[in-house]
Amino acid sequence: MAYKQYIIFKLNDEKYAAEISNIASITDYSSITTLPNGPSYIDGLLNLRGDIIPVINLKKRFNLADNQMKEKRIIIARRGDTQIGFLVDDASQSMSVESDQVLPPPVIAIQKSNRYISEVCIKDNELIVVIDLEKVLTDDEVEEIMELA
Structure with a gap:
């Protein structure tokens, strides 16, 4: 039986997943430098071992409520040659999930946004939405962020 590997992350009390192959690393939340005039969903820039990485909240x-959590982590994903951090x-x-437990999202639920x-x-009778971190931002948004950084 074939399996798919995911990293589980939380936003508020909901579990989400991302394919492990899309993730470069996971780091603890540390000092982020605010980015003036940046898009509202960017918390700022992270200096990670000399690499300057934009951090997307x-x-x-x-558009989720921002319930404050004690622990925050940053998932570092690669998009081509670019590294982007995602605050969770x-x-x-x-x-690991058996391939027959991985389903396409319902067509009615998917929109351009x-x-x-x-x-x-489906894992242990729980439905988990899988996020493709490479598609969270459009190409134009990535270009705009990299110009700001």
């Missing part, structure tokens, strides 16, 4: 990007409430566990939902998976 996924709650703001997804927690990202500490991986999971949420094209980053790549699939849904």
